[in-house]
Amino acid sequence: MNRKLISTSKFISLVLRHQPERIGLQLDAQGWAEIDELLLLAGKAGKNISRALLEEVVADNDKQRFVISEDGKRIRANQGHSVDIDLALEPAAPPAVLYHGTATRFLQSIRKQGLLHGSRQHVHLSLEHATATHVGQRHGVAAILKIDAARMHADGHPFYVSQNGVWLCGHVPVSYIAFPEN
Numbered sequence: 220m221n222r223k224l225i226s227t228s229k230f231i232s233l234v235l236r237h238q239p240e241r242i243g244l245q246l247d248a249q250g251w252a253e254i255d256e257l258l259l260l261a262g263k264a265g266k267n268i269s270r271a272l273l274e275e276v277v278a279d280n281d282k283q284r285f286v287i288s289e290d291g292k293r294i295r296a297n298q299g300h301s302v303d304i305d306l307a308l309e310p311a312a313p314p315a316v317l318y319h320g321t322a323t324r325f326l327q328s329i330r331k332q333g334l335l336h337g338s339r340q341h342v343h344l345s346l347e348h349a350t351a352t353h354v355g356q357r358h359g360v361a362a363i364l365k366i367d368a369a370r371m372h373a374d375g376h377p378f379y380v381s382q383n384g385v386w387l388c389g390h391v392p393v394s395y396i397a398f399p400e401n
């Protein structure tokens with residue numbers, strides 16, 4: 220992605236996931252925004268985004284962070300929200316093992332508290348070890364936790380999978396986490 224696409228993607232992430240009020244945008248209960256309104260308000264806030272640029276951001280996004288509704292009128296982020304919306308995802312049976320990428324500096328606290336969703340709505344888990352490594356590196360020296368998703372699910376903890384393939388769940392108690400050896 221080029222610089223313009225990346226900066227637009229970051230801006231759209233910010234308003235669709237965390238701070239719609241920053242530009243006076245209203246998300247509906249499932250996190251959708253009217254595209255015309257988003258582009259208008261973005262322009263007023265000094266971010267000129269054309270419909271074509273927005274579509275390029277959605278299509279080229281490395282993680283498919285956003286989705287445009289079938290009628291082409293609305294857009295939402297697929298996951299990662301801190302604003303109080305309901306993605307209305309159906310609970311799903313996870314694969315046996317999922318990974319969580321974190322940083323070594325958080326391990327001591329995670330050993331005590333398990334994984335907390337923090338300011339986001341869910342704990343984010345990855346299907347692939349490599350993806351978890353990228354996620355963890357954002358916070359420091361990556362540490363990969365292996366989550367016993369099958370047992371956690373069997374014990375009644377709901378799991379969801381976002382449209383872009385990120386596994387989501389609530390608090391992960393320590394008993395389901397395998398920590399790195401060293």
Ligand code: HQG
Pocket residue numbers: 282284299320321322325328329332333334335336337338339342343354355358385
């Ligand atoms: C850690 C990105 C101390 C947790 C990624 C993580 C992902 C604890 C950090 C998505 C803890 C929160 C989400 C505890 C959890 N004590 N630290 N008890 N429990 N943590 O950014 O999972 O690029 O909110 O391990 O790819 O890193 O934005 O969550 O290190 O899918 O699309 O607290 O965001 O996607 O950090 O990332 P975050 P995350 P995007």
